[in-house]
Amino acid sequence: MSLRAATRVTRSLSGLLPRWGHGQAPPLLFSQQRNNSTSPKIRVEFNPTSGVAVMHMQSPPVNSLSLDFLTEFCIGLEKLEMDKGCRGLIITSSQPKVFSAGLDILEMYGKSPERCGEFWKAVQEMWLKLYGSDMITIAAINGSSPAGGCLMALTCDYRIMADQPRYTIGLNETLLGIVAPFWFKDTMANTVGHRTTEMALQLGLLYDPSEALNVGLVDQLVPEDQILSAATQTMTKWLAIPDHARQITKSMMRKPTIDRLTSNREADIQNFVNFITKDSIQKSLRAYLEILKKKKT
Numbered sequence: 001m002s003l004r005a006a007t008r009v010t011r012s013l014s015g016l017l018p019r020w021g022h023g024q025a026p027p028l029l030f031s032q033q034r035n036n037s038t039s040p041k042i043r044v045e046f047n048p049t050s051g052v053a054v055m056h057m058q059s060p061p062v063n064s065l066s067l068d069f070l071t072e073f074c075i076g077l078e079k080l081e082m083d084k085g086c087r088g089l090i091i092t093s094s095q096p097k098v099f100s101a102g103l104d105i106l107e108m109y110g111k112s113p114e115r116c117g118e119f120w121k122a123v124q125e126m127w128l129k130l131y132g133s134d135m136i137t138i139a140a141i142n143g144s145s146p147a148g149g150c151l152m153a154l155t156c157d158y159r160i161m162a163d164q165p166r167y168t169i170g171l172n173e174t175l176l177g178i179v180a181p182f183w184f185k186d187t188m189a190n191t192v193g194h195r196t197t198e199m200a201l202q203l204g205l206l207y208d209p210s211e212a213l214n215v216g217l218v219d220q221l222v223p224e225d226q227i228l229s230a231a232t233q234t235m236t237k238w239l240a241i242p243d244h245a246r247q248i249t250k251s252m253m254r255k256p257t258i259d260r261l262t263s264n265r266e267a268d269i270q271n272f273v274n275f276i277t278k279d280s281i282q283k284s285l286r287a288y289l290e291i292l293k294k295k296k297t
Protein backbone atom coordinates (compact mmCIF):
# COMPACT_ATOMS: atom_id res chain seq x y z
CA MET A 1 0.00 0.00 0.00
CA SER A 2 1.36 3.46 -0.86
CA LEU A 3 1.96 5.87 2.02
CA ARG A 4 -0.67 8.19 0.60
CA ALA A 5 -3.24 5.39 0.55
CA ALA A 6 -2.04 4.16 3.90
CA THR A 7 -2.52 7.61 5.37
CA ARG A 8 -6.16 7.59 4.30
CA VAL A 9 -6.51 4.54 6.53
CA THR A 10 -5.33 6.65 9.48
CA ARG A 11 -8.79 8.12 9.92
CA SER A 12 -10.50 4.75 10.15
CA LEU A 13 -7.71 3.40 12.31
CA SER A 14 -7.83 6.26 14.75
CA GLY A 15 -11.19 5.23 16.20
CA LEU A 16 -9.64 1.93 17.25
CA LEU A 17 -6.73 3.48 19.07
CA PRO A 18 -6.63 3.72 22.88
CA ARG A 19 -6.93 7.17 24.48
CA TRP A 20 -4.26 8.71 26.65
CA GLY A 21 -4.12 11.88 28.71
CA HIS A 22 -2.82 15.31 27.72
CA GLY A 23 0.98 15.50 27.84
CA GLN A 24 1.17 11.85 28.87
CA ALA A 25 3.21 9.51 26.71
CA PRO A 26 1.35 6.47 25.41
CA PRO A 27 3.18 3.12 25.54
CA LEU A 28 6.40 3.31 23.54
CA LEU A 29 5.93 1.12 20.52
CA PHE A 30 8.65 2.71 18.46
CA SER A 31 12.40 2.79 18.81
CA GLN A 32 13.07 6.21 20.35
CA GLN A 33 16.82 5.57 20.31
CA ARG A 34 17.42 5.51 16.59
CA ASN A 35 18.79 9.02 16.28
CA ASN A 36 20.88 9.01 19.43
CA SER A 37 24.00 7.74 17.67
CA THR A 38 27.10 9.81 18.33
CA SER A 39 28.43 9.54 14.76
CA PRO A 40 28.28 12.84 12.87
CA LYS A 41 24.97 13.44 11.11
CA ILE A 42 26.51 16.02 8.79
CA ARG A 43 29.72 15.77 6.78
CA VAL A 44 31.09 18.97 5.30
CA GLU A 45 33.63 19.11 2.48
CA PHE A 46 34.98 22.59 1.87
CA ASN A 47 37.05 23.46 -1.18
CA PRO A 48 38.95 26.69 -0.37
CA THR A 49 39.94 27.13 -4.00
CA SER A 50 36.37 27.30 -5.32
CA GLY A 51 34.93 28.72 -2.08
CA VAL A 52 32.20 26.04 -2.18
CA ALA A 53 31.22 23.65 0.59
CA VAL A 54 29.18 20.47 0.16
CA MET A 55 27.14 19.42 3.15
CA HIS A 56 26.24 15.72 3.11
CA MET A 57 23.36 14.74 5.38
CA GLN A 58 24.20 11.29 6.72
CA SER A 59 21.75 10.47 9.47
CA PRO A 60 20.36 6.94 8.90
CA PRO A 61 17.89 5.79 7.97
CA VAL A 62 16.18 8.81 6.38
CA ASN A 63 17.91 12.06 7.54
CA SER A 64 14.95 12.93 9.72
CA LEU A 65 15.36 16.31 11.39
CA SER A 66 15.83 15.45 15.06
CA LEU A 67 16.99 17.94 17.67
CA ASP A 68 20.51 16.48 17.48
CA PHE A 69 20.51 16.64 13.69
CA LEU A 70 19.29 20.24 13.63
CA THR A 71 21.83 21.31 16.24
CA GLU A 72 24.66 19.79 14.24
CA PHE A 73 23.30 21.25 11.01
CA CYS A 74 23.13 24.77 12.48
CA ILE A 75 26.63 24.58 13.96
CA GLY A 76 27.99 23.45 10.57
CA LEU A 77 26.13 26.22 8.80
CA GLU A 78 27.31 28.88 11.25
CA LYS A 79 30.94 27.81 10.82
CA LEU A 80 30.67 28.09 7.03
CA GLU A 81 28.82 31.42 7.28
CA MET A 82 31.62 32.87 9.43
CA ASP A 83 34.29 31.69 7.00
CA LYS A 84 34.68 34.58 4.57
CA GLY A 85 36.28 32.19 2.05
CA CYS A 86 33.07 30.17 1.79
CA ARG A 87 30.70 31.69 -0.78
CA GLY A 88 28.53 28.76 -1.76
CA LEU A 89 26.90 25.74 -0.15
CA ILE A 90 25.47 22.62 -1.76
CA ILE A 91 23.26 20.47 0.47
CA THR A 92 22.76 16.81 -0.43
CA SER A 93 22.09 13.43 1.12
CA SER A 94 24.33 10.43 1.67
CA GLN A 95 21.33 8.23 2.42
CA PRO A 96 19.98 6.18 -0.49
CA LYS A 97 16.64 7.30 -1.98
CA VAL A 98 15.97 9.99 0.61
CA PHE A 99 17.03 13.63 0.75
CA SER A 100 15.30 14.17 4.11
CA ALA A 101 12.13 12.62 5.59
CA GLY A 102 11.37 15.94 7.26
CA LEU A 103 10.93 16.56 10.94
CA ASP A 104 11.63 13.56 13.10
CA ILE A 105 8.16 12.43 14.10
CA LEU A 106 9.58 10.83 17.25
CA GLU A 107 10.54 14.36 18.42
CA MET A 108 6.88 15.33 18.30
CA TYR A 109 5.36 12.18 19.76
CA GLY A 110 5.06 11.48 23.49
CA LYS A 111 7.44 14.31 24.43
CA SER A 112 7.06 16.88 27.24
CA PRO A 113 5.95 20.41 26.28
CA GLU A 114 9.42 21.70 27.29
CA ARG A 115 11.18 19.27 24.98
CA CYS A 116 8.74 20.05 22.15
CA GLY A 117 9.51 23.76 22.62
CA GLU A 118 13.25 23.13 22.49
CA PHE A 119 12.80 21.07 19.33
CA TRP A 120 10.68 23.72 17.62
CA LYS A 121 13.21 26.43 18.45
CA ALA A 122 15.85 24.33 16.66
CA VAL A 123 13.56 23.95 13.60
CA GLN A 124 13.08 27.74 13.53
CA GLU A 125 16.84 28.26 13.90
CA MET A 126 17.60 25.98 10.94
CA TRP A 127 15.13 27.88 8.75
CA LEU A 128 16.26 31.35 9.87
CA LYS A 129 19.93 30.55 9.32
CA LEU A 130 19.45 28.90 5.94
CA TYR A 131 16.82 31.26 4.51
CA GLY A 132 18.88 34.25 5.64
CA SER A 133 22.25 32.85 4.59
CA ASP A 134 24.65 35.16 2.76
CA MET A 135 26.01 32.14 0.92
CA ILE A 136 24.64 30.86 -2.38
CA THR A 137 22.67 27.78 -1.32
CA ILE A 138 21.79 24.92 -3.68
CA ALA A 139 19.77 21.85 -2.72
CA ALA A 140 20.88 18.74 -4.62
CA ILE A 141 17.77 16.67 -3.95
CA ASN A 142 18.83 13.10 -4.54
CA GLY A 143 15.82 11.40 -3.00
CA SER A 144 12.37 11.92 -1.52
CA SER A 145 11.86 15.09 0.43
CA PRO A 146 8.52 15.36 2.22
CA ALA A 147 7.42 18.09 4.65
CA GLY A 148 10.38 19.51 6.61
CA GLY A 149 12.71 18.01 3.99
CA CYS A 150 10.89 19.99 1.32
CA LEU A 151 11.08 23.09 3.53
CA MET A 152 14.84 22.69 3.80
CA ALA A 153 15.12 22.47 -0.01
CA LEU A 154 12.75 25.44 -0.51
CA THR A 155 14.90 27.49 1.84
CA CYS A 156 17.84 27.25 -0.57
CA ASP A 157 18.37 29.62 -3.53
CA TYR A 158 18.14 26.88 -6.18
CA ARG A 159 16.88 23.30 -6.31
CA ILE A 160 18.12 20.48 -8.53
CA MET A 161 16.25 17.19 -8.22
CA ALA A 162 17.20 13.70 -9.37
CA ASP A 163 14.90 12.70 -12.22
CA GLN A 164 13.67 9.51 -10.59
CA PRO A 165 9.86 9.16 -10.74
CA ARG A 166 9.62 7.28 -7.45
CA TYR A 167 11.02 10.26 -5.50
CA THR A 168 8.52 12.78 -4.19
CA ILE A 169 8.68 16.24 -2.71
CA GLY A 170 6.09 18.49 -1.09
CA LEU A 171 4.63 19.88 2.10
CA ASN A 172 2.40 16.92 2.97
CA GLU A 173 1.68 17.87 6.60
CA THR A 174 -2.11 17.66 6.29
CA LEU A 175 -1.78 13.96 5.41
CA LEU A 176 -0.42 13.43 8.91
CA GLY A 177 -3.27 15.45 10.42
CA ILE A 178 -0.94 18.36 11.19
CA VAL A 179 -0.64 21.84 9.75
CA ALA A 180 2.30 23.48 7.98
CA PRO A 181 3.12 26.62 10.01
CA PHE A 182 2.85 30.08 8.42
CA TRP A 183 6.55 30.33 7.64
CA PHE A 184 6.55 26.94 5.84
CA LYS A 185 3.58 28.27 3.85
CA ASP A 186 5.29 31.61 3.18
CA THR A 187 8.47 29.91 1.96
CA MET A 188 6.50 27.78 -0.49
CA ALA A 189 4.32 30.68 -1.66
CA ASN A 190 7.45 32.78 -2.26
CA THR A 191 8.65 30.00 -4.57
CA VAL A 192 5.59 28.71 -6.43
CA GLY A 193 2.94 31.37 -5.79
CA HIS A 194 -0.20 31.62 -3.70
CA ARG A 195 -2.64 29.44 -5.64
CA THR A 196 -0.32 26.46 -6.10
CA THR A 197 0.62 26.66 -2.42
CA GLU A 198 -2.99 26.91 -1.29
CA MET A 199 -3.93 23.76 -3.16
CA ALA A 200 -0.74 21.83 -2.38
CA LEU A 201 -0.95 22.53 1.35
CA GLN A 202 -4.61 21.69 1.73
CA LEU A 203 -4.26 18.42 -0.17
CA GLY A 204 -0.82 17.59 1.27
CA LEU A 205 0.43 17.09 -2.30
CA LEU A 206 3.62 15.16 -2.86
CA TYR A 207 4.94 15.83 -6.38
CA ASP A 208 7.08 13.54 -8.49
CA PRO A 209 10.10 15.29 -10.09
CA SER A 210 8.35 16.28 -13.36
CA GLU A 211 5.34 17.68 -11.48
CA ALA A 212 7.67 19.51 -9.10
CA LEU A 213 9.49 21.07 -12.06
CA ASN A 214 6.15 22.02 -13.67
CA VAL A 215 4.93 23.97 -10.64
CA GLY A 216 8.36 25.52 -10.00
CA LEU A 217 8.98 23.68 -6.75
CA VAL A 218 12.33 22.62 -8.20
CA ASP A 219 14.36 24.44 -10.84
CA GLN A 220 16.06 21.61 -12.71
CA LEU A 221 15.95 17.83 -13.13
CA VAL A 222 19.02 15.75 -13.87
CA PRO A 223 19.89 12.04 -13.86
CA GLU A 224 20.71 11.07 -10.29
CA ASP A 225 24.39 10.35 -10.98
CA GLN A 226 24.85 13.88 -12.34
CA ILE A 227 23.30 15.76 -9.46
CA LEU A 228 26.50 17.01 -7.83
CA SER A 229 28.15 17.98 -11.10
CA ALA A 230 24.98 19.86 -12.12
CA ALA A 231 24.93 21.63 -8.74
CA THR A 232 28.59 22.58 -9.17
CA GLN A 233 27.91 23.93 -12.67
CA THR A 234 25.00 26.05 -11.44
CA MET A 235 27.09 27.24 -8.52
CA THR A 236 29.77 28.46 -10.93
CA LYS A 237 27.17 30.68 -12.67
CA TRP A 238 25.95 32.12 -9.38
CA LEU A 239 29.53 32.71 -8.15
CA ALA A 240 30.10 34.99 -11.14
CA ILE A 241 27.69 37.56 -9.63
CA PRO A 242 29.34 40.03 -7.22
CA ASP A 243 28.55 38.83 -3.68
CA HIS A 244 27.41 42.16 -2.21
CA ALA A 245 24.88 42.82 -4.98
CA ARG A 246 23.48 39.30 -4.84
CA GLN A 247 23.34 39.28 -1.03
CA ILE A 248 21.51 42.62 -0.81
CA THR A 249 19.03 41.44 -3.44
CA LYS A 250 18.46 38.14 -1.60
CA SER A 251 17.93 39.96 1.67
CA MET A 252 15.50 42.43 0.04
CA MET A 253 13.42 39.49 -1.26
CA ARG A 254 13.48 37.41 1.92
CA LYS A 255 13.61 39.91 4.80
CA PRO A 256 9.85 40.48 5.18
CA THR A 257 9.29 36.70 5.46
CA ILE A 258 12.17 36.31 7.92
CA ASP A 259 11.01 39.30 9.99
CA ARG A 260 7.56 37.79 10.30
CA LEU A 261 8.93 34.78 12.16
CA THR A 262 11.63 36.69 14.05
CA SER A 263 9.06 39.01 15.57
CA ASN A 264 6.72 36.10 16.46
CA ARG A 265 9.19 33.44 17.54
CA GLU A 266 7.95 32.87 21.07
CA ALA A 267 4.29 32.84 20.04
CA ASP A 268 5.12 30.41 17.23
CA ILE A 269 6.84 28.07 19.71
CA GLN A 270 3.84 28.27 22.03
CA ASN A 271 1.45 27.57 19.13
CA PHE A 272 3.48 24.55 18.12
CA VAL A 273 3.64 23.16 21.66
CA ASN A 274 -0.10 23.68 22.27
CA PHE A 275 -0.96 22.09 18.94
CA ILE A 276 1.39 19.13 18.94
CA THR A 277 0.65 18.03 22.52
CA LYS A 278 -3.12 17.87 21.90
CA ASP A 279 -4.50 14.36 22.40
CA SER A 280 -6.03 14.30 18.92
CA ILE A 281 -2.74 15.29 17.25
CA GLN A 282 -0.74 12.78 19.28
CA LYS A 283 -3.24 10.15 18.17
CA SER A 284 -2.74 11.06 14.49
CA LEU A 285 1.04 10.96 14.87
CA ARG A 286 0.87 7.59 16.55
CA ALA A 287 -1.32 6.17 13.79
CA TYR A 288 1.06 7.60 11.17
CA LEU A 289 4.09 6.04 12.88
CA GLU A 290 2.31 2.70 12.96
CA ILE A 291 1.58 3.00 9.25
CA LEU A 292 5.25 3.73 8.54
CA LYS A 293 6.20 0.59 10.49
CA LYS A 294 3.56 -1.60 8.81
CA LYS A 295 4.65 -0.43 5.36
CA LYS A 296 7.50 -2.96 5.58
CA THR A 297 5.44 -6.03 6.52
Ligand SMILES: CCCCCCCCCCC/C=C/C(=O)SCCNC(=O)CCNC(=O)[C@H](O)C(C)(C)COP(=O)(O)OP(=O)(O)OC[C@H]1O[C@@H](n2cnc3c(N)ncnc32)[C@H](O)[C@@H]1OP(=O)(O)O
Nearest residue numbers: 061064101102103104105106144146147148179272275292
Ligand atom coordinates in the same frame (compact mmCIF):
# COMPACT_ATOMS: atom_id res chain seq x y z
C1 LIG B 1 -3.10 26.41 14.37
C2 LIG B 1 -1.89 26.05 13.57
C3 LIG B 1 -0.71 25.81 14.45
C4 LIG B 1 0.41 25.17 13.69
C5 LIG B 1 1.43 24.69 14.64
C6 LIG B 1 2.46 23.76 14.04
C7 LIG B 1 1.96 22.37 13.75
C8 LIG B 1 3.02 21.31 13.55
C9 LIG B 1 3.86 21.52 12.37
C10 LIG B 1 4.74 20.33 12.10
C11 LIG B 1 5.36 20.40 10.75
C12 LIG B 1 5.86 19.06 10.37
C13 LIG B 1 6.74 18.85 9.45
C14 LIG B 1 7.28 17.49 9.15
O1 LIG B 1 8.29 17.39 8.53
S1 LIG B 1 6.48 16.11 9.74
C15 LIG B 1 7.31 14.72 9.04
C16 LIG B 1 6.70 14.38 7.74
N1 LIG B 1 7.44 13.32 7.09
C17 LIG B 1 6.85 12.36 6.43
O2 LIG B 1 5.65 12.29 6.31
C18 LIG B 1 7.75 11.34 5.82
C19 LIG B 1 7.47 9.98 6.32
N2 LIG B 1 8.40 9.01 5.73
C20 LIG B 1 8.29 8.57 4.48
O3 LIG B 1 7.44 8.95 3.73
C21 LIG B 1 9.30 7.54 4.06
O4 LIG B 1 9.95 7.08 5.21
C22 LIG B 1 10.35 8.07 3.08
C23 LIG B 1 9.70 8.32 1.71
C24 LIG B 1 11.03 9.34 3.56
C25 LIG B 1 11.45 6.98 2.90
O5 LIG B 1 10.84 5.77 2.55
P1 LIG B 1 11.65 4.40 2.73
O6 LIG B 1 10.76 3.32 2.21
O7 LIG B 1 13.01 4.53 2.15
O8 LIG B 1 11.88 4.27 4.30
P2 LIG B 1 10.82 3.80 5.40
O9 LIG B 1 9.50 4.43 5.19
O10 LIG B 1 10.87 2.31 5.49
O11 LIG B 1 11.45 4.45 6.71
C26 LIG B 1 12.66 3.94 7.30
C27 LIG B 1 12.58 4.18 8.78
O12 LIG B 1 12.53 5.59 9.03
C28 LIG B 1 11.39 5.92 9.81
N3 LIG B 1 10.92 7.26 9.42
C29 LIG B 1 10.57 7.66 8.21
N4 LIG B 1 10.26 8.97 8.21
C30 LIG B 1 10.43 9.39 9.49
C31 LIG B 1 10.26 10.66 10.12
N5 LIG B 1 9.88 11.77 9.47
N6 LIG B 1 10.52 10.72 11.44
C32 LIG B 1 10.91 9.65 12.14
N7 LIG B 1 11.10 8.41 11.58
C33 LIG B 1 10.85 8.31 10.27
C34 LIG B 1 10.39 4.81 9.49
O13 LIG B 1 9.44 4.69 10.51
C35 LIG B 1 11.31 3.61 9.43
O14 LIG B 1 11.64 3.25 10.75
P3 LIG B 1 12.07 1.75 11.16
O15 LIG B 1 13.27 1.42 10.33
O16 LIG B 1 12.34 1.83 12.61
O17 LIG B 1 10.87 0.89 10.81
